[in-house]
Amino acid sequence: MKLFIPGPTNVRQEVLQAMTKSLIGHRTKSASELQKNISMNMQDVFGSKEMVLCSTSSGTGLMEGSIRSCTSSKAAVFSMGSFGNKWHKIGISNGLHVDLYKVKEGKHIDANFVEDALKKDHYDFVAITHNETSTGVCNDLTEISELLRGKDIVWAVDGVSSVGGVKIDTDELGIDILLTSTQKCLGLPPGMAFCTFSEKAIEKAKNVKLRGMYFDLLSLYKKILEKDYQYPNTPNISLMYAAEVQTNYMVHEEGLATRYQRHKDLANIVRNWAKENFALFVEEEAFASDTVTCVKNTRNIDIGALNKFLGKKDMMISNGYGDLKNETFRIAHMADMTKEDIEELLYEIDQFIK
Numbered sequence: 001m002k003l004f005i006p007g008p009t010n011v012r013q014e015v016l017q018a019m020t021k022s023l024i025g026h027r028t029k030s031a032s033e034l035q036k037n038i039s040m041n042m043q044d045v046f047g048s049k050e051m052v053l054c055s056t057s058s059g060t061g062l063m064e065g066s067i068r069s070c071t072s073s074k075a076a077v078f079s080m081g082s083f084g085n086k087w088h089k090i091g092i093s094n095g096l097h098v099d100l101y102k103v104k105e106g107k108h109i110d111a112n113f114v115e116d117a118l119k120k121d122h123y124d125f126v127a128i129t130h131n132e133t134s135t136g137v138c139n140d141l142t143e144i145s146e147l148l149r150g151k152d153i154v155w156a157v158d159g160v161s162s163v164g165g166v167k168i169d170t171d172e173l174g175i176d177i178l179l180t181s182t183q184k185c186l187g188l189p190p191g192m193a194f195c196t197f198s199e200k201a202i203e204k205a206k207n208v209k210l211r212g213m214y215f216d217l218l219s220l221y222k223k224i225l226e227k228d229y230q231y232p233n234t235p236n237i238s239l240m241y242a243a244e245v246q247t248n249y250m251v252h253e254e255g256l257a258t259r260y261q262r263h264k265d266l267a268n269i270v271r272n273w274a275k276e277n278f279a280l281f282v283e284e285e286a287f288a289s290d291t292v293t294c295v296k297n298t299r300n301i302d303i304g305a306l307n308k309f310l311g312k313k314d315m316m317i318s319n320g321y322g323d324l325k326n327e328t329f330r331i332a333h334m335a336d337m338t339k340e341d342i343e344e345l346l347y348e349i350d351q352f353i354k
């Protein structure tokens with residue numbers, strides 16, 4: 001089955017094979033080396049010299065970990081759709097003081113919006129989705145970065161559906177925590193998540209009393225220092241084998257610049273097709289995502305029937321997310337997908353429409 005859904009994505013055979021290797025103890029030198037190799041590669045992917053934390057959880061775990069570990073007064077969550085709203089809900093569920101600032105679905109979050117919000121209260125934590133998977137909108141982090149620079153605020157960014165497909169210079173932008181999951185642009189099976197953790201975030205976390213346990217980012221960080229790249233609990237070792245192979249491939253074989261350009265090229269093909277046949281959901285095309293396209297279902301086609309049709313060809317796309325179901329559908333062009341894959345999919349959708 002070829003998956004054109006925004007996670008899980010297809011995983012290369014070589015990577016799947018790596019998961020069949022015999023297990024090792026998680027307190028061995030080999031386990032330290034394994035995690036260190038993954039972390040080093042992920043530093044390149046994140047564009048960061050900061051320590052990379054590995055979590056045996058999906059990305060949501062690190063969304064929880066970041067907000068819980070790094071706010072002691074009040075957090076501001078900026079949302080442009082479902083995943084931003086989720087971050088707010090996570091904060092509230094942890095008993096934290098969190099304000100939600102929302103833009104209409106299809107819009108991006110601009111720096112003025114953030115600036116106005118930050119005047120309303122004293123926030124010590126700001127959470128922003130980079131690429132909103134439900135709407136296909138990708139924020140420009142540069143302007144927001146200028147605004148937050150030098151402020152006493154820990155800045156966390158959800159890059160779950162962009163890291164590995166879109167270049168993000170974490171350190172240059174001054175992002176304190178950039179988090180992602182394995183099953184989207186990284187092209188790995190689901191089950192692990194990674195994030196950066198800046199000096200500022202570390203200092204902040206030291207002053208937060210109740211950071212929880214499993215997703216306490218400071219304890220993840222300390223274990224890495226004390227035990228030379230080991231994990232506090234038993235990590236998903238099999239998936240780490242896969243992550244080592246895949247991140248080596250991304251950084252040293254395909255090369256990150258080539259990888260990012262491939263995502264851009266695929267996005268252009270899908271966007272042009274969508275504009276010809278339907279319309280883009282994103283309001284301003286400059287903010288259209290390079291990893292997933294949300295298509296406005298202007299022809300009112302039956303998305304369920306389309307997916308059934310595609311299923312016979314071993315392909316699958318995504319219906320709209322939440323309220324956007326049937327009103328939109330989504331085509332992911334992330335991870336290790338090729339131009340041929342995308343062209344084959346669009347050809348089949350064309351056949352369905354005819």
Ligand SMILES: *Cc1c(COP(=O)(O)O)cnc(C)c1O
Nearest residue numbers: 058059060083131133160161181
């Ligand atoms: C998929 C997704 C998540 C949730 O990640 P999980 O790994 O499923 O927990 C969060 N944010 C965005 C933008 C996503 O696309």
